[in-house]
Amino acid sequence: MKKIQVQELLSEEISDLKLKLIYGKEFLKERYISSFRIQKPGLALAGFTDHIHPERVQIFGNTEISYVNSLTSEQRLNAFENFCKKRVSCVIVTKNLKIPKELVCCVKKYEIPLFRTEIVSSRLIQEIMFFLEDKLAPETVIHGVLVDVYGVGVLILGRSGIGKSECALELVKRGHRLVADDAIHIKKKQDILIGTSNDLLTYNIELRGLGILNIKDMFGVSAIRMRKRIEIVISFVDWNSEESYDRTGLDKKIYNIMDIELPHLILPVSPGRNMAVIIEAAARNHLLKLMGYDAAQEFQDRLMKKMEENRKLEINRIMMNQGVE
Structure with missing residues (x-):
């Protein structure tokens, strides 16, 4: 304790x-x-x-x-x-x-x-x-990037050099806010997780080839946040053509941090994929789910309804053909 x-x-x-x-x-x-x-x-x-x-x-x-x-x-x-x-x-x-x-x-x-x-x-x-x-809040440190996208705290994880910081910079450029890069200090307050930056790294982001950049000085105070509640976790992974990735959004994954379960998305990274746009879409989709609308579930419901209608039509057709004979 x-x-x-x-x-x-x-x-x-x-x-x-x-x-x-x-x-x-x-x-x-x-x-x-x-x-x-x-x-x-x-x-x-x-x-x-x-x-x-x-x-x-x-x-x-x-x-x-x-x-x-x-x-x-x-x-x-x-x-x-x-x-x-x-x-x-x-x-x-x-x-x-x-x-x-x-x-x-x-x-x-x-x-x-x-x-x-x-x-x-x-x-x-x-x-x-x-x-x-x-x-007194329990705390831990996680390697990654924390950004505020449309008011949603998005924790980006992935191996070193996969492009987390580059994606965060692109999100800042698109009007979102950086909370922490590299070492994210996470505190558990009752049933929520609050992420902050290491004091030494506050406002800074590291980009290979450029070095340390000060986001506050480059983009202004509106481009940074001191702390943010973590709501979803996104893991960047290297693209593997033999791997099967979720294509419907029905495969719900969970990421556990200090016994708090968070929605977890796994995004494969490959040349040409705009990861910043995909994260924006993920944040918007998360907000819709909070409002009670799940696009993937709604699609599945429509699909099952259509399949049931087709099944009934097929049964009626078979019965009619048997009646003619």
């Missing part, structure tokens, strides 16, 4: 949340967060601590603070003691609420980082979940 240190909450990426460290600077690297989900420990403060998840960010909002303020000092200390002994990763108090001295006492005892922010709980939870989901 992927984890991050609590000190990541003080990174520049979420500086707009204005998290202020109240206590625990020396423990920021010792405490870890393993889930993007947030916990508000209301019942835990009332004594039911069975479902406290230690490696989640714990949020104390107006409800929690108002409840403990209704208790006596001894009851507050006991409530925070039972909660903190679960060794939670960190605690954040929202809305600049006054932090009970009993909470400060307990986080010091159990070495738990304590933060405060002026942001309200609802916004804080939303922003931190988005941040943690990105940081």
Whole structure:
């Protein structure tokens, strides 16, 4: 399971949340967060601590603070003691609420980082979940090219030198957008895959004979995207006259990346084939399928209907001939 240190909450990426460290600077690297989900420990403060998840960010909002303020000092200390002994990763108090001295006492005892922010709980939870989901997402790296074609994230795979980058350049020239070339970093966020470029290769594409080209400088910012959801996978393969390739579109193939199944097309490459145009057609066809129209299936249905009509006509003809005899 992927984890991050609590000190990541003080990174520049979420500086707009204005998290202020109240206590625990020396423990920021010792405490870890393993889930993007947030916990508000209301019942835990009332004594039911069975479902406290230690490696989640714990949020104390107006409800929690108002409840403990209704208790006596001894009851507050006991409530925070039972909660903190679960060794939670960190605690954040929202809305600049006054932090009970009993909470400060307990986080010091159990070495738990304590933060405060002026942001309200609802916004804080939303922003931190988005941040943690990105940081904790499982990831992998795949060699290929990722392009945005008509809003569809197309991952192009194939052996080195088969023409993936050349095809991507042609697609950019035709008005589409490059996301990543060569090393594609893919993160799994719930049930979708998000592809981005290696930081060093961002905006760049490698073409044999020309070298490294900067797509942003050559074609403008409209020709690039920082990240894109991957929706279909297209594999370039060398043309083999003895190989049987799909000619109807009814042979559905699947490409699995981190247990996510994606539509997979295998396109043979040969001199004279305009691969960029074919990928455009594949992206358009994918959009039609999302809207409920499958051209291959519709063709098969018409073909089967025609065959059935011809079969009935043939039966009627045979029966009529037998009647004449």
